[in-house]
Amino acid sequence: SQTIHQWPATLVQPVGSPLSLECTVEGTSNPNLYWYRQAAGRGLQLLFYSVGIGQISSEVPQNLSASRPQDRQFILSSKKLLLSDSGFYLCAWRPPGQLYGYTFGSGTRLTVV
Amino acid sequence: EDQVTQSPEALRLQEGESSSLNCSYTVSGLRGLFWYRQDPGKGPEFLFTLYSAGEEKEKERLKATLTKKESFLHITAPKPEDSATYLCAVNPVSNYQLIWGAGTKLIIKP
Incomplete structure (x- = not known):
């Protein structure tokens, strides 16, 4: 069966520091992968999506970037x-x-x- | 412009009091409509996919229906464990990305 892992669960970072959030999927190949942000009381905002290794589409210009170095890693x-x-x-x-x-x-x- | 609107923003019910949540959408064409449940601090959990007007799907106390302009999530005799935020999303024919509503926060009091 397929599973998705995302970490860390919580993170407190100072302004100006770097960020790295990781997501991995197991049990499937060539998945479409997505990063969303959810503000309190608001809908999900699509940040990035990827249909393959090295292929990243950005939906909202901002201070963030995404990468897909392996098939099931975002x-x-x-x-x-x-x-x-x-x-x-x-x-x-x-x-x-x-x-x-x-x-x-x-x-x-x-x-x- | 493609748009999804959910109402009400919040709904408080007594245990056993049935009601419905609404998801209205404006898209040039619909590939599918999705319902999710989200508990506080958790990722959304998939409930249903509806593809065409007139379609209905059920799961325990939940039933989702679809018309050409809106979808309803009916909850029958809810229990406190049904308390959550319910999200609706549509997949327009113009692309494969989902358009999300802001959600309805459902609170069931024992």
Whole structure:
């Protein structure tokens, strides 16, 4: 069966520090991978998605970047965090080209102080 | 512009009091509509996919229905463990990315 792992669960970082959040998927190959951010009381905002190794599409220009160094690994990064980067970050996957619901990771609560 | 609106923002019910959550959408064409449940501090959990008007799906106390403009998530005789935020998302024909509603926070009081 397929599983998705996302870590860390919580993170408190000072303004100006770097960020690296990692997401891995097991039990499938060539998944579509997604990074979302969720602000309190608001819908999910798509940040990045990837349909293959090294292929990254950005939906919202901002202080973040994403990379996919391996087929089932998706990394969200920042060189210098801003206060506005605080939020709940979710990784998700689904089979390529299929109309299936996304499967989400457990999320990372990022607080920038 | 493709858009998804969920109502109400929050709904408080007594245990056993049935009700419905609404998800209205405006898209040029619909590939599918998805319902998710999200518990506090957790990732959303997939519930249903609906593809065409008139389709219905059920899971325990939940039933999702779809028309050409909206979807309803009916909850029958809810229990406190049904308390969560329920998210709706649509996949328009224009691309494969989902458009999300802001969610309805459901609180079931014992």
